[in-house]
Amino acid sequence: MDDLKGIAGPLPHVFVPGTTADQWRTKRRPELLKQFTGLMYGEAPPAEAPKATVVNEKPMDGFLLRNIRLHTGILGPVALQLTLPLKQSKPVPTFLALNFTGNESLHSGPTAWSFAEAARRGFAIATVCYEELAADRKESPLYESKYRAVSLWAWGFSRMVDWALTVPELDSKKLIALGHSRLGKATLLAGARDERLAAVIPHQSGTGGAAPSRGTIGESVQRINTVFPHWFNDAYKKFNERTADLPFDQHCLLACVAPRPILLSNAQEDTWANYDGQFSLLDAALPTWKLLGGDEKLVQKFMRPGKHALTPEDWTAFLAFAEKL
Ligand code: GCU
Numbered sequence: 001m002d003d004l005k006g007i008a009g010p011l012p013h014v015f016v017p018g019t020t021a022d023q024w025r026t027k028r029r030p031e032l033l034k035q036f037t038g039l040m041y042g043e044a045p046p047a048e049a050p051k052a053t054v055v056n057e058k059p060m061d062g063f064l065l066r067n068i069r070l071h072t073g074i075l076g077p078v079a080l081q082l083t084l085p086l087k088q089s090k091p092v093p094t095f096l097a098l099n100f101t102g103n104e105s106l107h108s109g110p111t112a113w114s115f116a117e118a119a120r121r122g123f124a125i126a127t128v129c130y131e132e133l134a135a136d137r138k139e140s141p142l143y144e145s146k147y148r149a150v151s152l153w154a155w156g157f158s159r160m161v162d163w164a165l166t167v168p169e170l171d172s173k174k175l176i177a178l179g180h181s182r183l184g185k186a187t188l189l190a191g192a193r194d195e196r197l198a199a200v201i202p203h204q205s206g207t208g209g210a211a212p213s214r215g216t217i218g219e220s221v222q223r224i225n226t227v228f229p230h231w232f233n234d235a236y237k238k239f240n241e242r243t244a245d246l247p248f249d250q251h252c253l254l255a256c257v258a259p260r261p262i263l264l265s266n267a268q269e270d271t272w273a274n275y276d277g278q279f280s281l282l283d284a285a286l287p288t289w290k291l292l293g294g295d296e297k298l299v300q301k302f303m304r305p306g307k308h309a310l311t312p313e314d315w316t317a318f319l320a321f322a323e324k325l
Pocket of ligand 1: 206272
């Protein structure tokens with residue numbers, strides 16, 4: 001594995017040859033998740049029973065919009081926006097997504113999401129603005145605790161799962177985590193940790209997400225830990241100049257998603273996110289899908305021309321992937 005594109009190999013083993021599916025589930029996967037918590041992302045708060053109140057509901061052009069106040073427990077209440085098909089005869093598959101710019105901003109302009117198209121194709125989208133969960137500022141008193149931002153955002157996904165499981169209109173077996181960039185990092189971590197997420201779409205997630213810590217292209221571990229010291233824990237910083245000593249790389253986190261479907265999506269001009277490295281890691285993680293009997297056709301890569309962004313073209317790819325679930 002020395003010549004993988006975008007990675008300074010060799011990579012640590014995901015599992016040693018001869019490992020059984022049962023050993024993976026009961027031993028190796030929990031061991032890896034523990035290492036990721038200890039050496040990179042830090043802890044997540046305990047879960048609390050979800051409480052939600054509907055604030056209002058209105059029909060929009062092509063979908064129904066419901067605003068909800070979701071009480072997450074330790075991180076306080078957040079505004080959750082749910083969009084649904086106007087008519088539904090059965091529970092619908094649902095994207096659970098964090099957003100950067102606020103729920104309102106997703107309805108027009110360059111940050112618009114494809115709510116009507118998703119609804120037309122029978123999907124719901126539930127979203128929360130990430131900073132309502134945990135501030136994205138290193139100065140936030142939140143980070144004087146043992147918690148760090150990516151882990152908290154990932155925890156937010158799991159609180160959305162708790163809530164989604166209480167909503168009869170949503171298909172509890174088809175909850176799909178989606179996030180872009182730093183939120184793609186949280187998406188992957190949430191998908192790895194929380195098996196109730198049926199599928200995962202870490203979009204352009206880059207370093208600290210699906211891209212290798214041992215990367216040779218784009219953002220280095222040292223750079224990310226320096227510019228965003230509140231994203232990962234202090235242990236990860238010790239590897240700034242010696243990533244080869246990490247006992248894992250991100251293929252091990254990808255493997256923790258198996259056997260569930262995953263779509264790694266990227267953009268041609270987004271070399272900062274090391275898409276070559278990401279795709280190499282997905283290949284390196286694939287034996288775990290084989291081991292567990294997962295559907296390899298649903299371990300997918302998507303690449304479009306253009307820059308780092310979440311565009312309507314990306315939504316088209318997300319929907320095509322989700323329709324196969
Ligand atoms: C920066 C950061 C990336 C991150 C991105 C984003 O570019 O270096 O790691 O993914 O912001 O969240 O848009």
